[in-house]
Amino acid sequence: MECCSCNPFASSHLLLTDSKSPKLPHSRRRFQGSQRASRVVAYYGLKTPPYKLDALEPYLSKRTLEMHWGEHHRSYVEGLNKHLEKSDVLYGNTMDELVKATYNNGNPLPEFNNAAQVWNHDFFWESMQPGGGDLPELGVLKQIEKDFGSFTNFREKFIEAALTLFGSGWVWLVLRREERRLEVIKTSNAINPLVWDDIPIVSLDMWEHAYYLDYKNDKVKYVNVFMNHLVSWNVAMSQKLPVYGIARPPGDCRSVSNGDLNGPKDMLFLKQLWGDLDFHIQVLLAAYTTASKSEIFSYTACRQLSQMILAVSFFHISEYILAVLFHGHSNVTPRSLLISKYYLLAMFFSFLEYFVEIVLLPGLKEYWWISNVGLVMVIVGEIIRKMAVITAGKSFTHLIKIYHEEQHKLITHGVYRFVRHPGYSGFLIWAVGTQIMLCNPVSTVGFAIVVWHFFYKRIPYEEYFLRQFFGSQYEEYARRIPSGVPFVK
Numbered sequence: 001m002e003c004c005s006c007n008p009f010a011s012s013h014l015l016l017t018d019s020k021s022p023k024l025p026h027s028r029r030r031f032q033g034s035q036r037a038s039r040v041v042a043y044y045g046l047k048t049p050p051y052k053l054d055a056l057e058p059y060l061s062k063r064t065l066e067m068h069w070g071e072h073h074r075s076y077v078e079g080l081n082k083h084l085e086k087s088d089v090l091y092g093n094t095m096d097e098l099v100k101a102t103y104n105n106g107n108p109l110p111e112f113n114n115a116a117q118v119w120n121h122d123f124f125w126e127s128m129q130p131g132g133g134d135l136p137e138l139g140v141l142k143q144i145e146k147d148f149g150s151f152t153n154f155r156e157k158f159i160e161a162a163l164t165l166f167g168s169g170w171v172w173l174v175l176r177r178e179e180r181r182l183e184v185i186k187t188s189n190a191i192n193p194l195v196w197d198d199i200p201i202v203s204l205d206m207w208e209h210a211y212y213l214d215y216k217n218d219k220v221k222y223v224n225v226f227m228n229h230l231v232s233w234n235v236a237m238s239q240k241l242p243v244y245g246i247a248r249p250p251g252d253c254r255s256v257s258n259g260d261l262n263g264p265k266d267m268l269f270l271k272q273l274w275g276d277l278d279f280h281i282q283v284l285l286a287a288y289t290t291a292s293k294s295e296i297f298s299y300t301a302c303r304q305l306s307q308m309i310l311a312v313s314f315f316h317i318s319e320y321i322l323a324v325l326f327h328g329h330s331n332v333t334p335r336s337l338l339i340s341k342y343y344l345l346a347m348f349f350s351f352l353e354y355f356v357e358i359v360l361l362p363g364l365k366e367y368w369w370i371s372n373v374g375l376v377m378v379i380v381g382e383i384i385r386k387m388a389v390i391t392a393g394k395s396f397t398h399l400i401k402i403y404h405e406e407q408h409k410l411i412t413h414g415v416y417r418f419v420r421h422p423g424y425s426g427f428l429i430w431a432v433g434t435q436i437m438l439c440n441p442v443s444t445v446g447f448a449i450v451v452w453h454f455f456y457k458r459i460p461y462e463e464y465f466l467r468q469f470f471g472s473q474y475e476e477y478a479r480r481i482p483s484g485v486p487f488v489k
């Protein structure tokens with residue numbers, strides 16, 4: 001027997017009224033034998049949808065809901081109550097129990113059609129919501145991917161089932177209780193998955209009255225609109241699936257299970273971050289492409305991302321080694337290596353752009369000549385910057401010096417013969433090159449503007465002190481040699 005607390009509709013229909021009064025009262029209680037003795041008879045009530053009748057517009061009109069809920073659904077409730085008037089042996093059941101009992105192991109009793117249709121419509125209203133059409137939460141999405149291969153496959157299967165349903169009936173996503181596997185099924189007329197002890201997750205009414213007013217015979221449009229704009233995972237998902245370890249219980253906002261809560265806080269944060277990133281990748285996959293995750297991590301992505309990771313790693317590791325070599329370990333900090341929260345944010349956005357574009361616009365990443373130009377820029381930028389660091393030695397400082405120190409000399413030889421700030425030139429070329437290498441148009445422009453603006457502000461400030469330290473010697477040097485950063489004198 002199913003647990004009542006796991007069922008959104010259990011015990012929700014039985015209303016008590018005086019048998020002489022045909023109107024349904026507002027009180028809601030389970031029928032009990034002692035009450036029968038006092039001539040009180042139970043009726044099943046018409047449950048209202050969890051939103052206003054015009055809330056699903058423009059996808060389902062108010063007119064459709066007024067007719068569908070106000071007439072068809074109501075008539076099933078009234079038909080059920082009429083049947084039950086003849087015999088009260090079924091009173092006292094929840095709607096679930098009534099459906100199962102009247103199905104009578106495949107030999108339906110006269111009450112079955114009305115009882116099942118009442119249950120089906122209640123569930124159908126809950127399977128939609130204004131602004132629906134989103135993806136289910138991560139746990140359910142993963143289960144769908146496990147059982148269908150991808151969300152897109154599930155979606156196609158659901159639509160196909162709806163369009164190949166003969167006559168009137170319903171399409172369902174159900175959880176097979178024994179196998180703990182999700183499956184799309186279609187049922188004829190009033191039959192629903194409760195009769196096989198499956199757990200319904202979402203349902204779609206494929207009776208003509210559900211769509212004819214809005215879509216005439218265009219079932220394809222109706223089904224697609226349901227999937228894209230109406231389907232709701234909330235009620236069924238939160239009520240049923242946590243029991244099977246598939247979804248989170250309501251109110252539980254954690255991205256990881258209790259089993260994951262065994263590492264230090266940083267690790268937990270990283271797990272959550274990865275969980276969120278993974279979820280968004282799957283959202284993009286499911287919503288916009290038919291590609292699988294393995295297709296996303298194709299040769300193109302693997303090569304471009306590997307180059308990027310290699311470039312970033314090499315840049316910072318070599319920067320660190322040289323800084324320690326010239327200035328000593330104690331004088332090197334992340335800030336002095338140009339690693340700031342803004343830098344990390346910029347890198348995060350560049351990776352985000354890459355993932356979004358390789359999913360939505362995979363062809364963009366296939367411009368290999370552009371990517372290779374970026375690679376060359378990365379290498380050239382790296383060489384220029386490291387030549388500057390090595391040439392200047394102890395005079396190369398990551399932080400601007402505002403006091404003249406003995407080892408701080410004016411360097412004008414080597415790469416400094418061509419530009420005054422080769423370290424900045426190299427970094428600018430390197431940074432923009434990384435984004436061109438990834439074929440990231442937005443980040444290419446973004447990096448160019450941000451890095452250029454940073455040096456545009458920094459160079460005059462730095463040179464103010466250099467002029468103080470080296471006087472006319474620096475004036476003369478600055479007159480002859482360009483800064484090395486475009487549009488900065």
Ligand SMILES: [Fe+2]
Pocket residue numbers: 068072121205207209210
């Ligand atoms: Fe219906």
